[in-house]
Structure formats: C-alpha cells, structure tokens
Amino acid sequence: MSPNPPAPHAASAPGRVLPTLNADGSRFVIRPRVAKGRFWKRRAFVAYGLIALFFALPFVSINGRPALLIDLGAAELSVLGLVFRPSDGAVLMLFGLTIVLTVFLVTALFGRVWCGWACPQTVYLEWVYRPIERLIEGGPERVRALDAQKGIAPRRVLKYATFAALSIVVGNVFLAYFVGVERLGEWVTSSPLEHPGGFLVMAAVSALMMFDFGWFREQTCIVACPYGRLQTVLIDRQSTIVAYDAGRGEPRGKAGKRSAALAVVEPRGDCVDCNACVATCPTGIDIRNGLQMECVSCTQCIDACDAIMDKLKRPRGLIRYTSKDILAGKPKKILRPRTMVYPALLAIVGGLLFWQLRDRPAAEVWVLRNTGAGFAVLGDGRVSSQLPLRVENRTEAPRTYTVELVDAPMFEQASPRAPIELAPRGTTVITLVTLAAPDVFVHGERKVQIRVRDDAGFEKVVGATLMGPETGNGNGAAAPGGAP
Ligand code: SF4
Numbered sequence: 001m002s003p004n005p006p007a008p009h010a011a012s013a014p015g016r017v018l019p020t021l022n023a024d025g026s027r028f029v030i031r032p033r034v035a036k037g038r039f040w041k042r043r044a045f046v047a048y049g050l051i052a053l054f055f056a057l058p059f060v061s062i063n064g065r066p067a068l069l070i071d072l073g074a075a076e077l078s079v080l081g082l083v084f085r086p087s088d089g090a091v092l093m094l095f096g097l098t099i100v101l102t103v104f105l106v107t108a109l110f111g112r113v114w115c116g117w118a119c120p121q122t123v124y125l126e127w128v129y130r131p132i133e134r135l136i137e138g139g140p141e142r143v144r145a146l147d148a149q150k151g152i153a154p155r156r157v158l159k160y161a162t163f164a165a166l167s168i169v170v171g172n173v174f175l176a177y178f179v180g181v182e183r184l185g186e187w188v189t190s191s192p193l194e195h196p197g198g199f200l201v202m203a204a205v206s207a208l209m210m211f212d213f214g215w216f217r218e219q220t221c222i223v224a225c226p227y228g229r230l231q232t233v234l235i236d237r238q239s240t241i242v243a244y245d246a247g248r249g250e251p252r253g254k255a256g257k258r259s260a261a262l263a264v265v266e267p268r269g270d271c272v273d274c275n276a277c278v279a280t281c282p283t284g285i286d287i288r289n290g291l292q293m294e295c296v297s298c299t300q301c302i303d304a305c306d307a308i309m310d311k312l313k314r315p316r317g318l319i320r321y322t323s324k325d326i327l328a329g330k331p332k333k334i335l336r337p338r339t340m341v342y343p344a345l346l347a348i349v350g351g352l353l354f355w356q357l358r359d360r361p362a363a364e365v366w367v368l369r370n371t372g373a374g375f376a377v378l379g380d381g382r383v384s385s386q387l388p389l390r391v392e393n394r395t396e397a398p399r400t401y402t403v404e405l406v407d408a409p410m411f412e413q414a415s416p417r418a419p420i421e422l423a424p425r426g427t428t429v430i431t432l433v434t435l436a437a438p439d440v441f442v443h444g445e446r447k448v449q450i451r452v453r454d455d456a457g458f459e460k461v462v463g464a465t466l467m468g469p470e471t472g473n474g475n476g477a478a479a480p481g482g483a484p
C-alpha cells in the first residue's frame with residue numbers, strides 16, 4: 001500500500017469541524033481505503049463465519065424448536081430448544097443481566113472488541129456492502145469522482161440495485177428470527193395481498209437495511225449506537241484499545257534521507273505522517289489524536305501503519321493493541337476493581353440463572369382474580385364458589401391436568417371432575433367450582449390449597465381463597481361429596 005496524500009477525511013482538514021461533518025453542516029462522506037493486513041484477514045475469517053451462522057441459525061432446530069426464535073406474536077422466546085414466555089420473568093431478567101455484565105467485563109478487558117470484530121453493523125458493512133461497492137465503483141478515489149459527478153452514473157445505479165436485492169435477502173433472514181422460516185417461506189412464496197402486514201414488515205426491514213448500509217453507515221456507530229457512548233465509563237486506563245504510540249511516533253515527519261547533523265538537531269519519530277491510518281479509518285478519525293469515541297477498534301489503522309513500517313523497514317506496532325497505562329510506561333494489571341467485581345457478579349447471576357433453568361417446572365399455575373362476586377347461593381342453601389386458575393403447559397408434548405382441593409372435606413368439588421388436556425406449550429383457564437354449606441366461610445372467605453398435577457409427574461400446590469357469604473362461622477361440616 002502506498003503512502004497517501006493528506007487524508008481528505010481528517011477532522012483537522014480545512015472546513016471540517018468533525019470527521020464526518022463539514023463546517024457548513026453538511027455531511028462529509030467517508031470513503032475509506034481498505035488495508036489488507038493480518039488483522040483484516042483474521043477479521044474476515046470471523047466475519048464470514050458470523051454471516052454463515054446468521055443465515056444458518058433460523059434453519060437449525062433443537063428439540064423440534066428453532067435454535068433462536070423471538071416470536072413477538074406468541075410472546076415466546078426460543079433459545080437452544082428452551083421456550084421462555086413472559087411468565088419466565090425471573091429467567092429472562094437473569095439472562096438479560098448476564099448479557100449486560102458480560103458486555104461490561106469484555107469491554108473493561110478488551111475495549112470495543114465487539115464493535116470491530118462481531119457487531120452486525122461492522123460485519124455487513126465491511127465484509128458485504130463495501131466489498132460490493134469496491135467491486136462495482138472502484139477504490140475511494142473513483143467513488144469520490146462518482147460522488148462529485150452530476151447525475152447518477154450507471155455504475156451507481158447498479159450498486160444500489162445490488163444493495164437493494166441484498167438488503168431484501170438479509171432483511172428476510174433477519175425476519176426469520178421473529179416469524180420462523182415456515183411462516184417466512186409462506187410470505188415469500190405468496191402474494192403480498194395475502195399477508196399485507198407481513199409484507200409491510202418485510203419491506204420496512206429491508207428498507208432500513210438499505211438505508212443503514214447504503215447511506216447512514218458510520219453514523220450508526222457515531223450518533224445512534226448507545227454502546228459507543230458508554231465507552232468512557234466502561235473502559236479504564238488498563239483496557240485494551242487500538243492506540244498510537246506517540247512516544248515512538250513523535251515528532252512525526254516525512255520519510256526521506258536527512259543529514260546526520262539535521263537528525264541530531266531535529267530528531268524524528270517513526271511516524272512519517274503518511275496519513276495511511278487516517279485514509280483507512282471507517283469513521284474518519286485520526287488515531288494519532290488519542291482515543292476517541294468514534295473509534296470502533298476495527299484495527300484497520302494497525303494494518304495500514306504496519307504496511308508502512310514494513311516498507312520503511314521499521315518495527316511494526318506504531319499503532320497497536322495496547323492500553324493507556326502501557327503507553328505511559330506502567331505495567332499491565334489484569335486484576336483491578338472492575339475486572340474483579342464484574343466476574344463476581346457474573347458468577348452470582350450466572351449461578352442463579354443455572355439454578356432457575358435446572359428447576360424450571362414443566363408447567364406453571366396461577367390463581368386469577370374473580371371478576372364477579374366469586375360465589376352464588378343455590379336454591380338448596382348451599383354455596384357455589386368459583387375460582388379461575390391459569391395453567392400453562394411448558395413442555396413440547398400434550399399433557400393432561402387434574403385439579404383438586406387438598407384436605408378440604410367441607411367442600412364438594414363440582415368442577416373440574418375430569419382431567420383436562422392441554423396442547424404442547426398450551427395455556428388454558430380452568431374454573432374450579434366448589435359446593436359447601438354457608439357456615440364454612442369466615443368473613444365471606446375460606447383459605448384452601450389446590451393441587452394441580454399432570455400425567456408426567458408435575459405437581460404444584462397453590463394457596464387460594466374461596467369466596468362465600470359473610471354469615472358463616474367457619475365450622476361447616478364436610479360436604480356430602482367431599483373433595484375428589
Ligand atoms: S482509529 Fe483505527 S481502529 Fe479506530 S475506527 Fe479508525 S481505523 Fe478503526
């Protein structure tokens with residue numbers, strides 16, 4: 001790679017107030033030069049692996065369920081064969097906390113490694129959309145020439161048509177994570193008029209992809225992504241970052257033969273001010289100005305600078321993975337408050353999550369509130385009380401459930417008297433109806449225990465209150481039928 005002319009997208013360029021903002025308020029479009037060094041090759045390997053995973057995952061099923069499905073319509077989350085519902089609030093909260101703490105820990109240790117190596121924004125922009133752009137329009141200079149050209153060049157039309165087709169494909173695969181491949185297949189192979197809602201969602205997602213990867217690009221990282229904004233609080237001076245070694249690089253100056261006398265009077269560092277690192281930066285910053293919020297740790301400046309150092313026969317690593325403290329001559333410290341607190345919290349939260357998942361019941365039972373009085377006095381003087389129960393079958397097999405009162409001989413159970421069948425992951429409301437003498441109730445109510453069992457070993461006893469008339473004294477005799 002040859003040294004570049006002064007980078008047109010350095011923030012210090014005349015007329016520029018930010019790397020992507022001109023002084024007149026217009027956007028300065030970044031057209032980065034690709035630096036195909038060792039990190040670029042490793043990142044390509046990771047990126048294409050992630051893309052393959054993204055395309056394959058909706059088709060993988062575990063225990064008859066998609067490996068990952070966020071079914072908003074059914075309010076279900078399927079992960080690796082397990083199905084979670086809003087009733088799994090504790091598990092979902094612990095799962096979310098585990099992700100957050102993992103992000104905190106990884107960022108404290110390795111800075112924005114996620115942004116540079118695995119974020120879908122970077123992966124698709126740098127390994128799919130930009131390579132297509134380079135293939136159709138050429139390198140940065142040719143793309144800039146097209147930018148400056150009046151009217152739309154055929155090559156640009158072809159690029160956007162390709163982007164649109166690609167966005168529809170990527171958008172559809174993305175949708176498969178929310179509606180499943182079967183439903184998506186139906187949507188794709190039938191007329192949009194048969195599923196207008198689904199078609200609109202599909203079109204909106206594809207349009208969003210087109211907007212993001214075709215035009216908005218680095219602005220997503222700079223102005224829209226909250227993770228980037230959190231960097232200042234998530235990393236410390238020991239966190240690994242991509243940084244320029246100013247101690248070695250400065251004072252910078254052009255390469256070239258200089259007399260020994262001049263070299264003594266005016267010593268120079270290793271930075272030859274070639275701007276290769278700036279020209280390759282996808283967010284348009286100059287890493288030599290220190291760590292900046294816009295830096296997504298993509299390592300392109302490392303590759304660009306290493307190529308220059310190789311050419312000059314100087315050691316690589318003028319820009320490298322390091323930390324602020326190491327650059328300041330301080331030792332590396334793995335153990336520090338945040339790298340001890342985050343793992344400790346992770347261990348606690350992860351342990352609780354494991355415990356919750358291991359003891360996850362095969363069904364869930366809730367006692368619901370009565371919407372009416374909850375009882376009625378029959379013609380023969382007995383009291384009929386009703387109590388709704390919601391039962392959720394959390395398994396992937398049909399189950400039959402029996403509902404019965406526990407140690408309540410004063411009540412006759414009128415309903416349900418037969419087992420109730422529930423489909424896999426089905427939910428139903430079962431109304432328990434009891435008959436009892438009026439004096440069974442105290443102050444209009446009687447506490448009871450209800451046992452719900454299935455035909456595969458599940459059993460849960462829940463406490464509930466049956467409603468009755470205020471006139472009772474709690475001494476009612478056993479009901480003729482008694483509890484089943
Ligand atoms: S400064 Fe370097 S690591 Fe940061 S975004 Fe720019 S090229 Fe990537």
Ligand code: SF4
Nearest residue numbers: 271272274275277305
């Ligand atoms: S840091 Fe490296 S790539 Fe950047 S201007 Fe200096 S020598 Fe060139």
